[in-house]
Amino acid sequence: MSTVQDIDLFLDEYSLEESARKIIGEIRPQWREKQLTFKVFTDGITNKLIGCWSAEDIADLILVRIYGKNTDLLIDRDEEKANFILLHKAGYAPQLYATFRNGLAYAYVPGETVTTRTVRDVSVYPLIAVTMARIHSIHKDQPHNPILWDKIDKFLSLVPNQYSSTKTQETYKENFPDGAVSLGDELQLLKNLLSEEKSPIVFCHNDLLLPNIIYKSGKVSFIDYEYAGWNYQAFDIGNHFAEFAGVSEVDYSLYPDRDFQFTWIKIYLVEYNQCNNITKEINESDINKFYSQINKFALVSHLFWASWALVQAQHSTIKFNFMR
8 A cells, every 4th residue: 555645734725726736746746737627526514625637647536635624623633544544455445645734635436426315226225235334344453432422522512602603602592502511411311321222333434424425336435534433333324324314405304214224224234244254144133123223323423413513613614504
């Protein structure tokens, strides 16, 4: 595997093309500047992203991601880099070319992002279930603790008492009159209840919203590993199911029903057992138990991202209504 370059540059998120040129010059010094094409991607709600390719080699498209303002409060960037390298080595992530002081550069994954329609397609969702089972089967020797509770705890500690925007503050107090205290109480309640579920701790993506799933020619790939880490197996799946509702226009009637989940879960368990040399035959009781765990953990995924959004509402420069 190629060495990841460490570039001592801090890029301006408001001058994406000019910033990306500096990184491309380090990664691909042979590319002639006049041959370069840039494309800004606008779907993300955490970071700024721009792609670059050369007319001399259009297949070699490089993405330059500039971290969103103050997102280092929410994300361990060293851990993200380690996860990126781990997943690439296992065959589940593109190559990471370089890191810089406020971002990274990596290979583009060709394909179409999954939508609220295609995520239910019989040619797509089995691939998602299988790929997730394989990533959940990545092993390390040392034992691991789930990142879930500490992450939410950290997010809640970063929620401001007073937002800089008057409108944001009014919305916050309207929805959370007791501030983050009520969310902390809910966190403790969920922690006590869900810790009893004994869901296995596995390596999770933790952010499988639909734009983070790329489909092409009978294969799916997962992108963006900022929140990846060791976590409850049922959380990763429950969080993915919650994302069926979409991001910009949320519609919870799209949450997968019991029949769909049972089919999805069986595909997942067959692959997971095979990856982990588990010979036990899967029965309806196994599926029903897993179904129950997944839907309980789907509830805590809402608390996870609500806490995250309350922090982003104060710091993010991306045009997105985090309080909605």
